[in-house]
Amino acid sequence: MPCCEIIAVGTELLLGQLTDTNTPYIAGALASRGMDVYATHALGDNRARLSEAIRAALGRSDGVITCGGLGPTIDDVTKEAICDALGLECELNDAVMQSIERIFAGSGRQMRDNNRKQADLPQGSVLLSNAHGTAPGFVAFARDGKFVAALPGVPHEMRPMLDEQLLAWLRSRFSLTSFITTRVLHTIGIAESEIDHRIGDLFASQANPKIAVLAHDFRCDVKLMAKARDAHEAAALIGPLEQDIVARLEGYVFGTDDETLESVLVGRFAEVRRTIALAESCTGGRIAARLTSVPGASAAFLGGVVAYDNAVKAETLGVPAQLLADFGAVSCEVVTAMAQGVRKRLGSDVALATTGVAGPQGGTAEKPVGLVWLALASDAGVQTQRLQLKGSRELIQSRASVTALGLLWKTFYAM
């Protein structure tokens, strides 16, 4: 099995100022393709030390993947360190220069010498183009054929470059043939221990696919990992087991793999041509942000009102002032009126409303921090739900949003 090492570059990593999420991402991608990782390292922006680390890694492994230190500033030295380690010079890459010039022409910003420096690549290297930034990646080569691949450190630039370019290059270079196929079943509204109870016997009896249960905040995933030579073999391994698990977890599995609660909801509502509106107080726009993260959300989502101030609840949503005075903004009565009000104003089929005490201040004995009311209004009437959530302000806001979307899914997934 071919093996490589990963070197993350950046002095901030050695100061503990940043948790490195690039290395596990790259390691996971390599593992799933059948490429062994001998070790991973982090080094500072120090040309001599970095070059020495690359040389040492090439003594043990078939190649090195660096991540970070490709930017235009003087402390970015990864490219120079790779050249030092491999005994190569840099040369101007015309394609990269043109692409950087295009980016600057498009943005109206002035191009400087340090931007031009980014168009230099080690002699004889393979370009990994950067669709999301100015720093190109590349694969450079030692005289004995070992490789050093350089990826940028910004995750949204690094990930597509790895997924779309470097993995294909590695697959072809090392003739990688077996890989791990993963199938993830997303559940909502069921505890990890209950999942364990319902499917625990399968854990022991299954070697391939392996099964794992991963608890997220207020959601659990069941992960099936099959080792196979091709997609057909992987599907044959995963299919029957997936069917069995979905049947045992009926009414809780809302989607698979890249699907999210919001993508499933938008898809389902668009399919049956029904529309959603929102009235958010304590969730402050988070539910709207989730729904509008889905491409084509406009087919199902009309819009919403972030009714933070009580005057907005009264005037824009038509919540009677008397209700606000009698029961307070965080109450079953007000959340009901918010859902009905936004449904009427926006003319949606369904409306979801939230109100609560997100904290850290503002709690009382009667209405403590973490108290949240949800309401769901439709032709069938209004249903409400009272939550008592734990955690920081951020967690309470996020947990209220997930639970509200879960209520919407639970109520309408079978429509």
Place this chain on the structure above:
Amino acid sequence: MPCCEIIAVGTELLLGQLTDTNTPYIAGALASRGMDVYATHALGDNRARLSEAIRAALGRSDGVITCGGLGPTIDDVTKEAICDALGLECELNDAVMQSIERIFAGSGRQMRDNNRKQADLPQGSVLLSNAHGTAPGFVAFARDGKFVAALPGVPHEMRPMLDEQLLAWLRSRFSLTSFITTRVLHTIGIAESEIDHRIGDLFASQANPKIAVLAHDFRCDVKLMAKARDAHEAAALIGPLEQDIVARLEGYVFGTDDETLESVLVGRFAEVRRTIALAESCTGGRIAARLTSVPGASAAFLGGVVAYDNAVKAETLGVPAQLLADFGAVSCEVVTAMAQGVRKRLGSDVALATTGVAGPQGGTAEKPVGLVWLALASDAGVQTQRLQLKGSRELIQSRASVTALGLLWKTFYAM
């Protein structure tokens, strides 16, 4: 300055199944105490490879801190690898044995041979006792006096052992008297290369504090790191440099350290008792979510309308149907009417509006994906801004949100 290396141990780290939070924790603690970290590494549970990595690190640095692989199971080999690297044998430590026996007596579980193995420590090592588990840590020594400290991998066992025992040992062993104080200046609206151009000369001329520029998405941080014996000396080192940099970046530094664009805005508006309302189309609630992430946001933020559907723009925000028909929803005219409409409806001092093509579908030659219009309405009238953003739907939505908050800050920070 004494320096060491950190080695995290665990095959799951090389498979990308776990994000290593121990290494940044240890690195941050060492950095702030004035101990340099040369490099960090992760290796699998492999005795020969681990021992080789320890030997190599001792060739470069004054010591090594390992983390993980001290448990009782057969795949825990860190102690053996350390003994191999240092040429030491293990010997029974009576204090550890008694403590393990106490833990088992207390729990009623049966003690096994592999638990007894945990009471063996390398000859001549200093014990780091484990108040939260059975695996003790230790500091072992090479013949030349260099050290290898072993910490457990479970974070709630590792952290107190580091904080309460190992740091004190290091401080005394290396006579550490200085620590590092960090000051972060947050900027918006200025490119990394432009910051480099304006303050680049300070990078070279400054050794203490060190300066680093960190680019985030559409924002940059300038970080000052001062090495000093106490807080007073740190402040004296950072103060003048910070003033100089803030002056050179006038109009771009919006906050420091833990402050965010939204916390600064909420604070400033609350202070002068002015209010904000939002009309969000393409940003879909993201700006509201940011503002409401700040505790006490209600002092400045009234609420907003997520006007996703055109009917919501027309009916709830009062955008004239004729404008929507003539210019389309993504236009200077409509974004202006949205800002004016929400300002009037919610009665706010200031209103911010967004409309755009977030993609990936829905772009045209005239209005491509990434085209976003911003408007800011106040007593002074309406100012608009046209953006052409790049990236995925998620990035366009997030970049539009940051830029909109930046516009709000730019316009009102001096009020």
